[in-house]
Amino acid sequence: MFSFELLHNDRSCRARRGRLHTPHGAIETPIFMPVGTHGALKAMTPAQVEETGAQIILSNTYHLHLKPGESLVKKAGGLHRFMNWDKPILTDSGGFQVFSLPKKKITESGVFFRHEHTGEEIFLGPKEAMQIENDLGADIIMAFDECIPYPSSHDYAKKSIHKTLRWANSCLEAHGRSDQALFGIVQGSVYEDLRRECAEQLTAMDFPGYAIGGVSVGEGLELLKQVVDYTEPFLPSNKPRYLMGVGLPEDILESIERGMDMFDCVIPTRYARSATAFTSRGKLRLTNRNYRRDFFPVDPACDCYCCRNFTRAYLHHLFNANEILSATLMAIHNVHFYLNMVKQAREAIEQNCYIDFKNDFLGEYGFFEKK
Template identity: 45%
Template sequence: MLFTVEVADPHSYARCGRMVLPHGVVETPIFMPVGTLGGVKAILHSNLRQDTQARIVLGNTYHLFLRPGLHTIREAGGLHAFSTWQGPMLTDSGGFQVFSLAGRRKLTEAGVSFQSHIDGSTYLFTPERVVDIERIIGADIIMPLDECPPGDAPYGYAKESMQLTLGWLERAQRQMRYTQPLYGYSQALFPIVQGAAYPDLRLRCAESMMRYDAPGYAIGGLAVGEPTEIMYSIVEGLHPVLPYHRPRYLMGVGTPANLLECIARGVDMFDCVMPTRNGRNGMLFTWKGVVNIKNRKWRNCFIPIDFSSTSRPDRQYTLAYLRHLFVSGEALAGQIASLHNVAFYLQLMAEARRQIRMGTFSSWKDSVLPTITQRL
């Protein structure tokens, strides 16, 4: 992959970049819709590309390993061919999903053994095995196996977890050197900076990873219970250490406000289930604030959901009609709302890029945050 920083904001660490990947070009900062099992929930690929302007999506190694399984993915020719999504794709390692299996996992230096949430069957993920799985999936950007400690992890545990992640990274890097991509294009492995809420561990972890001269770097283990201010502080503290001309990916974050604040602190890439999950539950993110569409106040509101949206259903249907679909239990409600939220997130990124290029990102961010975070 090739990444170029094109414009830097004069008043923050925000920057616009251009990432060239085997399946296309991605302008940063960017939000990646989450397609855990090879599809973004309730959104067709055609809608995803045309209505939201999505250019890169995320898949999950843990879930895809369990369903549909590696044999099916490989026989199909990789996840791009299987899912028919032909744009860039990133897969995470499943480390966070394993972290969430408290009581059904066991960590050792060898790797992590866990019980499937589907049928209780036991598997072992090693750093080498995860690389092999992601070779079969075939994403443009892949993640090494890591451990994601909780936000309130004690210092000793966080330190041991970080050291475990670094040891697993070394083995993943070696496996990358000794294996070849299966589908005729290279894959980029992003090390994941861990260290919980401790700045010294985060810095030590990041500095240890610099020897790999990786094509990009991820920041993991945030938005897992720690206060938002700590997340911002950790991200900002990593700016001087992470290479300037490499993309920075903040994993699993977050709200529109989180995205803007972390762009200001030098982050280029984001993913989160929030747009689709909250959409399916009737929460809409808009430029005017956060809408609970199930609220009775929208019952006779016959204006378009969002006339400024890139999503065609937003301009076609009214707030009253969308509320009617939700209170009636219609599946179409979640589809429209999910599409709206993903479109809003991508519009937010596009506007952030525009403001960075104009040199007005910082003042724009400060002016827009009170509006988009208010409850309507």
């Protein structure tokens, strides 16, 4: 039910073009996965999400466990039916959310934390995470890991990866559905030796896919590139590689160059709600007075529903009037921008010109001067 085809390697770098096959359809890689934390992308209907070119979306195990609960989702026929999305879905394990909570107790078997609404004590470990994800029924599910903050000491990071490895093995043993692909997660903070150790031991467990975690916790782009640079060589070339929680266009494009296939982040919809648009010439803040009489599309180079039908002046008005439509139109545009960006990346890889594409894109975007 799940397989990965490596279709082409760019001759100029490690960028690669692939295809994931899942029970709910194929996914062309490199791909960006919009995030629907509670089983919905904020301010967007499933039809609008699909129109942006989305091939797979991500939902959050921790939040769905708290509300409405995985048993209700299972009774509804699984997450696909519950949210009326018939394309692939990925659920994370909840590890990042749990470890970001202010009051939690980490043990060798899992984590104790308090329900954010009721105050009830909850325990989440690898077996519990697998049960929740099996009940939710996503196509791709993630192993329960420890996501440590940046910076962390080498000693703490070493103890942490050994815990993550034990939990990964427990997840494999507890995983009960053959129609779901379970991915392992490489941790190790910014330490090259720990990333290598974690990757080598996880690949020996033979997961159908692998993720690099713990790289969107404040380390910055240069350290992100370093971590991917010295982790990617130890990930199997015949399996998908997922860089978790990454994020900005420059982060994604630099990581595609380094051999990564899958990305997710809340940034496109989160920035949309604060009137920030991603465009081919950089970010625009549409509440700025400069756009009050600007009758150009948000991005003249974009063919999304928002840019085909509305102007910057109209979006400026909607945000100032606090109209809900402002968030919807901006989210449509931002998600489309990300998906079009990775589509262009796939085309460039096929033509063996990814480095030129990346440099031209980021040059126009304003990230750096074109070479």
